[in-house]
Amino acid sequence: MSVAGLSAALLLLFFAGWGITLLLVNRSRPLHLFEFFALAWFFGAGTISLLLWVGGIFASGIALQASVTGCALACGFLGLRRAAKFRLPWPDTFLEWLLAVILLIELTLMLLSSLGRPLGWDGSFNWELKARFAFLNHGVMPSAYYHSASQVSSHPEYPLFVPYTQLWLDLWMGEAHQFWEKIVFPIFNLAGTLLLAFFDARLSGRRWVGGLVACQLLTIPYLAGGVGGMLSGYLDFPLAALYLAAIGYLLLYQKTGDEASYRIYVAALCLLPWMKREGLVLWFIAVLCGSVVLIQQRARVARFAALLLPGLLIILLWQLFLKSAGTAPSHDFVPASLATLRTNLSHLVPIGRAVFAEFGEISRWSIFWFLVLVALATEFIRQRNTQCLLLGTALVTPIAVYSATYLLSAWPDYLNHLHASLPRLLLQVTPLGWLAIALALARPSAETELVPPQTARALANSKLRPAWRPPTAPVKH
């Protein structure tokens, strides 16, 4: 029963995500199977979890499950009407085959290791716990949970993207099943890794760079085996993958003008604050990056509004929900005020020192942050373009903001707070770090080498603007 229910839940989730992805792409270009899988997962899980949350306000039990199933099917069938062409990037050269085999082995080990290990502390007591409580209460988070004295440490204020994705599996399995619920994490990890390979290949113009960097992602020691890494059921890597999707599609849009990429960027953007509390920071930074592109294009105000409003709506609705449920605010930070900042200003230097010490923590990061520094420096020296600016901003600003938040720490020792959480927060930008490395690794003339001269001439002479312009550095498919 469990496995059959699990399969039905996953199929419905992917079907909904498939439909939404096809609606976003709208037949404007062929879909790469890697990106399609990752997007179907992100948008399927995001939609199902949002539907369970909103639907749970009005219904529970079988009525809730049936109505969400109906909506998922509707999303899928709507997408079916916009059927797109798919492309499977089959390896061409010996190097590509080798990298594909290595990546496959790494992903298999990741899957086995994820399933074999019990969830980590946060994975169980912050996230899976919510799925279990909602399942025991007929698919709806019990209102008593939000003001329960003994549940304060499970962070009732955290959003429900992943707990409600797990709840969806539980509803179909007919029990809160700790083992099979864990399957969502390897899928997030797989989606993030495939998207990284896709963006690296598309933006660098070289497929082997995509394969190489995707293989390297899984070798960051903290990501592979750390407390908050991809095997423990923490949400920092899923959030990182979603942030990569938002920024990656923004970079693709900025480079190619592909409207489908812009729509996917906006859709990924609005799921960021629904995934995790820090998603709010990443949402703000990704909106900032998008605004830079829109300002460059002298876009209309309506386009800025469309960028801002979906995410803002989710943020406001969630805050309103927490307020109406009587949830106490987070106990980890004190409210921001000028007086507090002035009092804690002296913490700035020790915080800065601790952050730089973390970058150099070889046992957790190897020399990853040094590589990122070299890559960013190389790109800035070589390119000095908008892509560089966007990638640099998206990579560095979250680290700066997260470091600054320790000025508002409510822990008795703010440095203990930093040591307990900073490594996990840094994980959220590691895929972007690898993207920067991929761009620096690709040789400078990759673009000119890969654009067939006749294609470039034809595009330059064409009076017709195609619905989707190929990137200046197309990748062989």
Next chain:
Amino acid sequence: MTPGTRTVQWIQLAGWSLLLGLYLAVSAPQLWSSLQFEWHGRASASYSSDAYLETVTRTRKASARILQALDTVPADKTIVLVLPDSGVRSAFIAQNMTYLSWPREVHWISAEKGDLEDQIFALAPATVGAVLFWDVAPAANWPGGLRLGPGQVIFPLQPAT
């Protein structure tokens, strides 16, 4: 492409190969340890809870026994959890009990903070549904407890009639 540009490209590629090789050489020993894990029995519904509780009770499938014992406790009652101290291990046990006991509240008291009976009776007796002693021996005058593991005894409390 000029020969000069080609040379620069090869130097760049060699530089990055060196850096990535160094990165992998440093990562590899750490990665090996992350591959070491053991399966905790079959793919059960209490997979993670059983694995956690095994480390603190030294018994297998402990969550099923705890859930069965809690079945008799009304949902609106509090479970008093008596632990030896306020350390990390005790916090971990308390968190597990909070997870398994829902929708019952869990009130955690520490044996190192003075007389246990005083602490228990300081709570409103009508709200307490059970007292669970975890690695703490209950006083001899506590009648008829249900043993859950080597160091865990639960005393469901009947409402006074």
